[in-house]
Amino acid sequence: MTQTAEPHHFAHVTDWVFDLDNTLYPHATNLFSQIDVKMTAYVSELLRLPREEARAVQKQLYKEYGTTLAGLMARHNIDPDDFLSKVHDIDYTWLSPDPALGEAITALPGRKFIFTNGDRTHAERAAGRLGILDHFDDIFDIVAAGLTPKPAPETYDRFIALHHIAGPTAVMFEDLARNLIVPKSLGMRTVLVVPRNFEPTFSEIWESDPAYDDAVDFVTDDLAGFLRTIAPPRLSR
Structure with missing residues:
Protein backbone atom coordinates (compact mmCIF):
# COMPACT_ATOMS: atom_id res chain seq x y z
CA MET A 1 0.00 0.00 0.00
CA ALA A 28 -19.47 11.27 10.58
CA THR A 29 -22.73 12.48 9.01
CA ASN A 30 -24.13 9.03 9.83
CA LEU A 31 -26.62 9.37 6.96
CA PHE A 32 -26.37 5.69 6.15
CA SER A 33 -27.58 4.83 9.64
CA GLN A 34 -31.03 6.02 8.54
CA ILE A 35 -30.97 3.61 5.61
CA ASP A 36 -29.72 0.85 7.89
CA VAL A 37 -32.67 1.36 10.24
CA LYS A 38 -35.09 1.37 7.31
CA MET A 39 -33.65 -1.90 5.99
CA THR A 40 -34.01 -3.55 9.38
CA ALA A 41 -37.63 -2.36 9.56
CA TYR A 42 -38.28 -3.74 6.07
CA VAL A 43 -36.90 -7.16 7.01
CA SER A 44 -38.83 -7.10 10.28
CA GLU A 45 -42.11 -6.40 8.54
CA LEU A 46 -41.48 -8.83 5.69
CA LEU A 47 -40.49 -11.76 7.87
CA ARG A 48 -42.52 -10.76 10.94
CA LEU A 49 -39.47 -10.81 13.17
CA PRO A 50 -38.58 -8.72 16.23
CA ARG A 51 -36.17 -5.90 15.42
CA GLU A 52 -33.02 -7.56 16.80
CA GLU A 53 -33.69 -10.82 14.94
CA ALA A 54 -34.47 -8.86 11.78
CA ARG A 55 -31.21 -6.95 12.08
CA ALA A 56 -29.23 -10.18 12.41
CA VAL A 57 -30.93 -11.53 9.28
CA GLN A 58 -30.27 -8.26 7.45
CA LYS A 59 -26.55 -8.35 8.24
CA GLN A 60 -26.27 -12.00 7.24
CA LEU A 61 -27.91 -11.23 3.90
CA TYR A 62 -25.53 -8.32 3.41
CA LYS A 63 -22.48 -10.47 4.08
CA GLU A 64 -23.67 -13.35 1.92
CA TYR A 65 -25.11 -11.46 -1.05
CA GLY A 66 -23.32 -8.09 -1.04
CA THR A 67 -26.46 -6.08 -0.26
CA THR A 68 -29.57 -6.68 1.79
CA LEU A 69 -31.60 -6.14 -1.38
CA ALA A 70 -29.80 -8.89 -3.30
CA GLY A 71 -30.34 -11.31 -0.42
CA LEU A 72 -34.03 -10.49 -0.09
CA MET A 73 -34.53 -10.91 -3.82
CA ALA A 74 -32.73 -14.24 -3.85
CA ARG A 75 -34.50 -15.68 -0.82
CA HIS A 76 -37.87 -13.95 -0.79
CA ASN A 77 -38.41 -12.62 -4.34
CA ILE A 78 -39.22 -9.11 -3.15
CA ASP A 79 -40.01 -6.15 -5.41
CA PRO A 80 -36.72 -4.21 -5.66
CA ASP A 81 -38.46 -0.93 -6.49
CA ASP A 82 -40.55 -1.17 -3.33
CA PHE A 83 -37.47 -1.89 -1.23
CA LEU A 84 -35.38 0.91 -2.72
CA SER A 85 -38.10 3.51 -2.34
CA LYS A 86 -38.75 2.60 1.29
CA VAL A 87 -35.18 2.36 2.54
CA HIS A 88 -34.15 5.63 0.87
CA ASP A 89 -37.06 7.58 2.34
CA ILE A 90 -34.70 9.46 4.67
CA ASP A 91 -33.82 12.95 5.85
CA TYR A 92 -31.09 14.36 3.58
CA THR A 93 -30.72 17.52 5.65
CA TRP A 94 -28.24 15.49 7.70
Whole structure:
Protein backbone atom coordinates (compact mmCIF):
# COMPACT_ATOMS: atom_id res chain seq x y z
CA MET A 1 0.00 0.00 0.00
CA THR A 2 1.41 3.38 -1.01
CA GLN A 3 1.64 5.78 1.93
CA THR A 4 1.83 9.20 0.29
CA ALA A 5 -0.17 10.25 -2.76
CA GLU A 6 1.39 12.68 -5.21
CA PRO A 7 0.16 14.19 -8.50
CA HIS A 8 2.36 11.93 -10.64
CA HIS A 9 0.55 8.86 -9.25
CA PHE A 10 -2.64 10.11 -10.96
CA ALA A 11 -1.29 12.00 -13.96
CA HIS A 12 -2.54 9.26 -16.30
CA VAL A 13 -6.10 9.20 -14.94
CA THR A 14 -8.90 10.26 -17.28
CA ASP A 15 -11.85 8.63 -15.47
CA TRP A 16 -12.61 9.29 -11.79
CA VAL A 17 -15.04 6.84 -10.18
CA PHE A 18 -16.57 7.49 -6.76
CA ASP A 19 -18.71 5.37 -4.52
CA LEU A 20 -21.45 7.42 -2.83
CA ASP A 21 -22.33 6.40 0.72
CA ASN A 22 -19.59 7.10 3.27
CA THR A 23 -17.29 8.12 0.41
CA LEU A 24 -18.54 11.36 -1.15
CA TYR A 25 -19.94 12.32 2.23
CA PRO A 26 -18.10 11.49 5.47
CA HIS A 27 -18.97 8.68 7.86
CA ALA A 28 -19.47 11.27 10.58
CA THR A 29 -22.73 12.48 9.01
CA ASN A 30 -24.13 9.03 9.83
CA LEU A 31 -26.62 9.37 6.96
CA PHE A 32 -26.37 5.69 6.15
CA SER A 33 -27.58 4.83 9.64
CA GLN A 34 -31.03 6.02 8.54
CA ILE A 35 -30.97 3.61 5.61
CA ASP A 36 -29.72 0.85 7.89
CA VAL A 37 -32.67 1.36 10.24
CA LYS A 38 -35.09 1.37 7.31
CA MET A 39 -33.65 -1.90 5.99
CA THR A 40 -34.01 -3.55 9.38
CA ALA A 41 -37.63 -2.36 9.56
CA TYR A 42 -38.28 -3.74 6.07
CA VAL A 43 -36.90 -7.16 7.01
CA SER A 44 -38.83 -7.10 10.28
CA GLU A 45 -42.11 -6.40 8.54
CA LEU A 46 -41.48 -8.83 5.69
CA LEU A 47 -40.49 -11.76 7.87
CA ARG A 48 -42.52 -10.76 10.94
CA LEU A 49 -39.47 -10.81 13.17
CA PRO A 50 -38.58 -8.72 16.23
CA ARG A 51 -36.17 -5.90 15.42
CA GLU A 52 -33.02 -7.56 16.80
CA GLU A 53 -33.69 -10.82 14.94
CA ALA A 54 -34.47 -8.86 11.78
CA ARG A 55 -31.21 -6.95 12.08
CA ALA A 56 -29.23 -10.18 12.41
CA VAL A 57 -30.93 -11.53 9.28
CA GLN A 58 -30.27 -8.26 7.45
CA LYS A 59 -26.55 -8.35 8.24
CA GLN A 60 -26.27 -12.00 7.24
CA LEU A 61 -27.91 -11.23 3.90
CA TYR A 62 -25.53 -8.32 3.41
CA LYS A 63 -22.48 -10.47 4.08
CA GLU A 64 -23.67 -13.35 1.92
CA TYR A 65 -25.11 -11.46 -1.05
CA GLY A 66 -23.32 -8.09 -1.04
CA THR A 67 -26.46 -6.08 -0.26
CA THR A 68 -29.57 -6.68 1.79
CA LEU A 69 -31.60 -6.14 -1.38
CA ALA A 70 -29.80 -8.89 -3.30
CA GLY A 71 -30.34 -11.31 -0.42
CA LEU A 72 -34.03 -10.49 -0.09
CA MET A 73 -34.53 -10.91 -3.82
CA ALA A 74 -32.73 -14.24 -3.85
CA ARG A 75 -34.50 -15.68 -0.82
CA HIS A 76 -37.87 -13.95 -0.79
CA ASN A 77 -38.41 -12.62 -4.34
CA ILE A 78 -39.22 -9.11 -3.15
CA ASP A 79 -40.01 -6.15 -5.41
CA PRO A 80 -36.72 -4.21 -5.66
CA ASP A 81 -38.46 -0.93 -6.49
CA ASP A 82 -40.55 -1.17 -3.33
CA PHE A 83 -37.47 -1.89 -1.23
CA LEU A 84 -35.38 0.91 -2.72
CA SER A 85 -38.10 3.51 -2.34
CA LYS A 86 -38.75 2.60 1.29
CA VAL A 87 -35.18 2.36 2.54
CA HIS A 88 -34.15 5.63 0.87
CA ASP A 89 -37.06 7.58 2.34
CA ILE A 90 -34.70 9.46 4.67
CA ASP A 91 -33.82 12.95 5.85
CA TYR A 92 -31.09 14.36 3.58
CA THR A 93 -30.72 17.52 5.65
CA TRP A 94 -28.24 15.49 7.70
CA LEU A 95 -25.84 16.35 4.87
CA SER A 96 -24.35 19.81 4.49
CA PRO A 97 -23.17 21.42 1.24
CA ASP A 98 -19.47 20.77 0.65
CA PRO A 99 -18.13 23.49 -1.67
CA ALA A 100 -14.53 22.43 -1.02
CA LEU A 101 -15.28 18.94 -2.32
CA GLY A 102 -17.11 20.40 -5.31
CA GLU A 103 -14.13 22.56 -6.21
CA ALA A 104 -11.74 19.62 -5.83
CA ILE A 105 -13.86 17.41 -8.10
CA THR A 106 -14.23 20.16 -10.70
CA ALA A 107 -10.45 20.56 -10.84
CA LEU A 108 -9.92 16.92 -11.84
CA PRO A 109 -9.18 16.44 -15.54
CA GLY A 110 -11.47 13.99 -17.35
CA ARG A 111 -14.80 12.35 -16.61
CA LYS A 112 -16.32 11.79 -13.18
CA PHE A 113 -18.82 9.10 -12.20
CA ILE A 114 -20.80 8.00 -9.16
CA PHE A 115 -20.88 4.19 -8.93
CA THR A 116 -23.21 3.11 -6.14
CA ASN A 117 -25.06 0.08 -4.80
CA GLY A 118 -27.91 2.47 -4.01
CA ASP A 119 -30.38 3.77 -6.54
CA ARG A 120 -30.16 6.86 -8.76
CA THR A 121 -32.74 8.83 -6.80
CA HIS A 122 -30.77 8.38 -3.59
CA ALA A 123 -27.53 9.37 -5.31
CA GLU A 124 -29.11 12.45 -6.87
CA ARG A 125 -30.60 13.57 -3.57
CA ALA A 126 -27.38 13.04 -1.61
CA ALA A 127 -25.08 14.58 -4.22
CA GLY A 128 -27.54 17.40 -4.74
CA ARG A 129 -27.58 18.17 -1.03
CA LEU A 130 -23.75 18.19 -1.05
CA GLY A 131 -23.83 20.59 -3.99
CA ILE A 132 -21.75 18.32 -6.22
CA LEU A 133 -24.31 16.60 -8.44
CA ASP A 134 -23.62 18.76 -11.50
CA HIS A 135 -19.93 17.85 -11.40
CA PHE A 136 -20.57 14.24 -12.50
CA ASP A 137 -20.99 12.88 -16.01
CA ASP A 138 -23.28 10.04 -14.91
CA ILE A 139 -24.53 7.91 -12.04
CA PHE A 140 -24.25 4.13 -12.31
CA ASP A 141 -26.67 2.69 -9.78
CA ILE A 142 -27.94 -0.70 -8.67
CA VAL A 143 -30.62 -0.66 -11.38
CA ALA A 144 -28.05 -0.01 -14.11
CA ALA A 145 -26.08 -2.88 -12.60
CA GLY A 146 -28.99 -5.25 -13.20
CA LEU A 147 -29.57 -5.33 -9.43
CA THR A 148 -26.26 -7.14 -8.94
CA PRO A 149 -24.20 -5.20 -6.40
CA LYS A 150 -20.52 -4.52 -6.05
CA PRO A 151 -18.22 -6.39 -5.56
CA ALA A 152 -19.57 -8.78 -8.24
CA PRO A 153 -17.19 -8.69 -11.23
CA GLU A 154 -20.05 -8.54 -13.74
CA THR A 155 -21.23 -5.27 -12.21
CA TYR A 156 -17.89 -3.61 -12.91
CA ASP A 157 -17.96 -5.12 -16.40
CA ARG A 158 -21.34 -3.48 -17.04
CA PHE A 159 -20.09 -0.12 -15.80
CA ILE A 160 -16.89 -0.26 -17.85
CA ALA A 161 -18.68 -1.36 -21.02
CA LEU A 162 -21.34 1.33 -20.69
CA HIS A 163 -18.86 4.15 -20.33
CA HIS A 164 -15.95 2.71 -22.35
CA ILE A 165 -13.53 2.92 -19.45
CA ALA A 166 -10.03 1.47 -19.55
CA GLY A 167 -8.88 0.27 -16.14
CA PRO A 168 -5.29 1.58 -16.39
CA THR A 169 -6.56 5.14 -16.94
CA ALA A 170 -9.13 5.12 -14.12
CA VAL A 171 -9.22 5.46 -10.35
CA MET A 172 -11.88 4.31 -7.91
CA PHE A 173 -12.68 5.74 -4.49
CA GLU A 174 -14.50 3.48 -2.01
CA ASP A 175 -15.16 3.12 1.70
CA LEU A 176 -15.10 -0.71 1.50
CA ALA A 177 -11.82 -2.35 0.55
CA ARG A 178 -13.53 -5.47 -0.81
CA ASN A 179 -15.18 -3.28 -3.47
CA LEU A 180 -11.71 -2.33 -4.70
CA ILE A 181 -10.54 -5.87 -5.47
CA VAL A 182 -11.95 -5.95 -9.00
CA PRO A 183 -10.90 -2.37 -9.87
CA LYS A 184 -7.37 -3.20 -8.70
CA SER A 185 -7.33 -6.34 -10.86
CA LEU A 186 -8.41 -4.23 -13.84
CA GLY A 187 -5.44 -1.92 -13.40
CA MET A 188 -7.23 0.98 -11.72
CA ARG A 189 -5.69 3.10 -9.02
CA THR A 190 -7.63 2.44 -5.81
CA VAL A 191 -8.29 4.78 -2.89
CA LEU A 192 -9.93 3.73 0.37
CA VAL A 193 -11.86 6.50 2.15
CA VAL A 194 -11.94 5.91 5.90
CA PRO A 195 -13.62 7.74 8.81
CA ARG A 196 -11.95 10.98 9.91
CA ASN A 197 -9.14 10.15 12.34
CA PHE A 198 -10.24 6.51 12.01
CA GLU A 199 -13.00 7.11 14.54
CA PRO A 200 -15.24 4.07 15.11
CA THR A 201 -18.62 4.08 13.42
CA PHE A 202 -21.73 1.98 13.86
CA SER A 203 -20.75 -0.23 10.93
CA GLU A 204 -17.04 -0.78 11.46
CA ILE A 205 -17.32 -4.06 13.35
CA TRP A 206 -19.22 -5.91 10.65
CA GLU A 207 -17.81 -4.07 7.65
CA SER A 208 -14.13 -4.38 8.55
CA ASP A 209 -12.06 -5.47 5.54
CA PRO A 210 -8.55 -6.25 6.82
CA ALA A 211 -8.21 -9.21 4.45
CA TYR A 212 -8.45 -6.93 1.41
CA ASP A 213 -5.67 -4.46 2.14
CA ASP A 214 -3.76 -5.58 -0.96
CA ALA A 215 -6.54 -4.08 -3.09
CA VAL A 216 -5.85 -0.60 -1.71
CA ASP A 217 -3.23 1.74 -3.16
CA PHE A 218 -3.96 4.80 -1.03
CA VAL A 219 -5.95 5.64 2.10
CA THR A 220 -7.47 8.98 3.08
CA ASP A 221 -9.81 10.32 5.73
CA ASP A 222 -10.23 13.65 3.87
CA LEU A 223 -11.47 13.18 0.30
CA ALA A 224 -11.44 16.86 -0.68
CA GLY A 225 -7.94 17.32 0.73
CA PHE A 226 -6.73 14.19 -1.04
CA LEU A 227 -8.10 15.38 -4.39
CA ARG A 228 -6.46 18.77 -3.97
CA THR A 229 -3.15 17.01 -3.24
CA ILE A 230 -3.20 14.89 -6.38
CA ALA A 231 -4.60 17.50 -8.80
CA PRO A 232 -2.19 18.58 -11.52
CA PRO A 233 -0.19 21.60 -10.32
CA ARG A 234 -1.65 23.87 -13.00
CA LEU A 235 -5.16 23.09 -11.69
CA SER A 236 -4.37 23.41 -7.99
CA ARG A 237 -3.58 27.12 -8.03
